[in-house]
Amino acid sequence: MSSYEEQLDTAEGVDYDAIADLLGDRVVRRETHLNAEGFVVRPDQVAESLTLLREEAGFDHLSMVTAQDYEDRYETIYHLTKYADRTHEVSVVVPTDPENPVSESAASVYKTANWHEREAYDLVGVEYDGHPDLRRILLPETWQGHPLSSDYDQDKPQIVQFDEHKNPLEDDHRGADSDTMFLNIGPHHPATHGVLHLKTVLDGEQVADVDPDIGYLHRCEEQMCQQGTYRHQIMPYPDRWDYASAGLLNEWAYARVAEDLNDIEVPEYAQIIRTMSAEFCRIAAHLLAVGTFALDIYGDFTAIFMYAMRDREKVQNILEDLTGQRMMFNYFRLGGVVWDLPEPREEWFENIRDFLDDLPGTLEEYHDLITTNEIFQTRVIGTGVLDPEDAKQFGTTGPVARASGIDYDIRRDDPYGYYDELDWNVVTEEGGDNYARFLVRMQEVEESAKIISQCVDLLEDWPEDERNIQSNVPRTLKPDPDTEVYRAVEGAKGELGIYIRSDGTDKPGRFKIRSPCFCNLSALNAMSKGEYVPDLVATLGSLDVILGEVDR
Amino acid sequence: MIGVLKSMATTLKHAMDGSTFTVEYPDVAPEVSPRFRGVHKFSQERCIWCRQCENVCPNDTIQIVQDDQRNGEQYNLHIGQCVYCRLCEEVCPVDAILLTQNFEFTGDTKDDLVYNKEQLKNVPWYKDIDPLESREPDRGAWIGEGEGEVDYQ
Amino acid sequence: MFAPLQSDPVLLPETIARLLFGSEIAIWQEAVAGFLAAFLIANIMLANAGVAGPWAKRKITAAFTDRIAVNRIGPAGLLIIPAAAVQLMAKELIIPDGVDRPAYDLAPILLALSALLGFAVIPMGSIFGINLQMADPETGLAFVFAVASIATLALTMGGYASNNKYSLMGGLRAIAQNIAYEIPLIVTAASVVIFTGTLQTSEIVAQQSEPLVTIAGLTIPSWFAFVNPFAFVLFMVANLAEVGRNPFDIPEAPTEIVAGYMTEYSSIYFVLFYMGEFIHIFLGGAIVATVFLGGPAGPVLPGFIWFIIKIWAVFLFTQWARSAVPRVRIDQLIEIGWKGMLVLSFANLVLTAVIVGVML
Helix, strand or coil, rough: CCCHHHHEEEEECCCHHHHHHHHHHEEEEEEEEECCEEEEECHHHHHHHHHHHHHHCCCCCEEEEEEECEEEEEEEEEEEECCCCCCCCCEEEEEEECCCCCCEEECCCCHHHHHHHHHHHHHHEEEECCCCCCEEECCCCCCCCCCCCCCCCCCCCCCCHHHCCCCCCCCCCCCCCCCCCEEEECCCCCCCHHHHHEEEEEEECEEEEEECCCCCCCHHHHHHHCCCCEEEEEEECHHHHHCCCCHHHHHHHHHHHHHHHHHCCCHHHHHHHHHHHHHHHHHHHHHHHHHHHHHHHHHCCCCCHHHHHHHHHHHHHHHHHHCCCCCCCCCEEEECCCCCCCHHHHHHHHHHHHHHHHHHHHHHHHHHHHHHCHHHEEEEEEECCHHHHHHHHHHCCHHHHHHHHCCCHHHHCCCCHHHHHHHCCCCCCCCCHHHHHHHHHHHHHHHHHHHHHHHHHHHHCCCCHCCEEECCCCCCCCCCCCCCCEEEECCCCCCEEEEEEEEECCEEEEEEEEEEHHHHHHCCHHHHHEEEHHHHHHHHHHHCCCHHHHHH | HHHHHHHHHHHHHHHHHCCCCCCCCCCCCCCCCCCCCCCCCCCCCCCCCCHHCCCEEEEEEEEECCCCCCEEEEEECCCCCCCCHHHHHHHHCCCCCCCCCCCCCCCCCCCHHHHHHHHEEECCCCCCCCCCHHHHHHHHHHHHCCCCCCCCC | CCCCCCCCCHHHHHHHHHHHHHHCCCCHHHHEEEHHHHHHHHHHHHHHHHHHHHHHHHHHHHHHCCCCCCCCCCHHCCCCCCCCCCCCCCHCCCCCCCHHHHHHHHHHHHHHHHHHHHHCCCCCCCCEEEEEECCCCCHHHHHHHHHHHHHHHHHHHHHHHCCCHHHHHHHHHHHHHHHHHHHHHHHHHHHHHHHHHHCHHHHHHHCCCCEEEEEEEEEEEEEEHCCCCCHHHHHEEEEHHCCCCCCCCCCCCCHHHHHHHHHHCCCHHHHHHHHHHHHHHHHHHHHHHHHCCCCCCCCCCHHHHHHHHHHHHHHHHHHHHHCCCCCCHHHHHHHHHHHHHHHHHHHHHHHHHHHHHHHH
């Protein structure tokens, strides 16, 4: 910790005046966002300012990059925070000229900025000077225009001339005299867990380079949310980002940011229900991750995959009784949840207790099946290693970061819901390899079970006349114009954040999702370079990416 | 080697106990929870044509056609497009639109999944579950209260 | 020192020839009888593979994974077998652009053929008094290993001719794996040959019928699995690699290289590959049964039934391993093969030679 950093850390959080001093005359103007102070810097001083903030002020986590289009300018916002203390946040705002939207790239300071800026370039059209690889990332290479910029003509058809298409069957002798082989892994491949395309360069069986090509599942989720009203219409969509059972965790991300934006209180009783149901989702999501990871290493439909699916099914049954749906829950509402616990409550609690009682035995079985299996260990220990420094650079969060020894969990570091009242631990492992990530997930299932069990105790004893599931929320929410807020929750895969800028209507002006899978996937190249193809597949499995969330 | 043998013993235990987790659907109809959200059911007798369901629907699944007297003529619902968020049921002041537990429906084309009000009326209850019974408690939280403007038409 | 105990030494072609043509047999009659015998044996093994592929494999996997699996068509879902046959054969045969034609076509045929050929010298025991062994040359065991290893050639051909990178990798992996595991396999088998002093399969079987020890009235025969359990375990492991099943299914490795050499095959070619692989597993089982489990020997039931039971037991074991054992990586596989299995198998060979030399 540098001396500057100590000076900047005050009891109430970040001393923004000290940061202003640190940045000096690079700061053009200061803005106030709901979550943090924003410092407007000139587009040609981005890298310097961010380096100062990272080196001197300890902001080592570039959580997200948001680009947006105003009438008179393009704007890039770098949302910075710290792995050591999530409550310390600062935004660096970089406006650029609409005629010539060029801004300095931050990729030299934070590796994670590489992909984030590619996305900003792709969708909004800001060009980043000094970016190592400024290509489109979500849309195809042939796409005309930048869909989220205001001069984009939505009605213009995207006609791609036939000769612009590369014939996939054409003889291609690029690199014919090299010793490497180019291999497309995906988009249709048994181990890519969705439509992911890995452009892999192989040297024999070893991976010389891998470039994930994403965007096959891009469904304009951000724009869909921009067209829904805050009060009701956005909430069904988060379920569809990380669709592998993590629905409620995603809903909570939206609920948290929208409640902050509109200053809505959530009753304590509803918070407990939220906490409990969200942890059920985490268990389900982690079980699926463990099952599919085993699938990648064992091959075919192995027993462990089916057992994991079976146990996940039990969780889904419980969630179905509570929310009415097995995956696409739409259970949270701004200011609470939509339904109280199902009647008869005792029976439902009994179901949960049965599940929790069985869980240690089930996990023991998983450990017998996989953890202690020597062949499994030789496959996963020491492969796909992500060292802590890289983990921070790539902005990884969630189980991936925790397996690299980074003690970072938003549930504890920036508490929300009922987590700070409960007794549970953040699981970390030191190895940073595939085995460590697997172990973290297994232990997190246990921790989630601990949380659920405490929630059930609380809910059982809750006085009947205080079961308030929703606070009074106006039917129409219209936050003040140009209020900006970025908030994150701990999703199943990591830090799931949402940035909203209001424009005075009942719909968001800009809605940006920080997908944990997106950032975690960007580390794949660093993790699998030089390893064998089977390790690449295992590493991808242990990252546990859900393409719905990567592509949004 | 011990670990490998332990793994094999674990799977053998499962093979030997003969228990199965899967069921023989459709011979065995699955249990669904009373709150489960399936195909909609519509009651023209109850509907007051307030169009709130059409307004709240996040992806324009519901289409209502009225004549110039504001009497309802058509109520179309594209169940192939529906995301089953249940907001229409939640917002309906008279319980005219409900989500039954029925999840079994097919269509040869997308058009077959556009249900008009007659088809919506004829959607059967699944195992005779009336969804309203289990869903009553949340009604108060929705209608009437709140400090914001109440936009009944 | 051992008396040949085979009760029924007449081989199958001779039985058929006598049945058809009487006791005087011309050379062409012998050929016809041989052909018929081969046809019969091949069909028995194809039937086994047919039951194993679409039905038994699913049922077994389902049992390990708490599922129900095929049960709709016919009793216990058995009619899925003809249904699957019709379905697979009715599919369009897709031959991709740029495949190396004769090699691409020959590979599936060669695979199925090599596996079937091996059964020619396996003593399958007798049923209704008919001995089902086709031929009994003095070099029997060497012949089995020789034809079984042709399968590697088929996999490599298929992988190389498919004009697909995944297939190529599968083919290359197949060679690497088979070279690394066939040597320990054969060296381990050689330790048995030191005991028996012959390569003739019927003789190897015959020598295993001697009682080894009698414990509490229960006579344990001198099957080499009991005489030398270490060699048996080694052989089973090497055999898993030889037939390409977990943890050594890396030439296929669906989650890594899609299906390896099989990626570009469809319809009847796929069936041939698929059946060939199952027959190969059964051939592996037949070798294990012949060399280590006393061949068709067993109480009460006819020898042939015992033989079938034994090869199915080995099949079951491969499926069991598949349910619980992860796939090793290619470099680890090679390492286990060359640094582990080979050393152990030679140690076993030397030890056996010393023991046999000293004791007998």
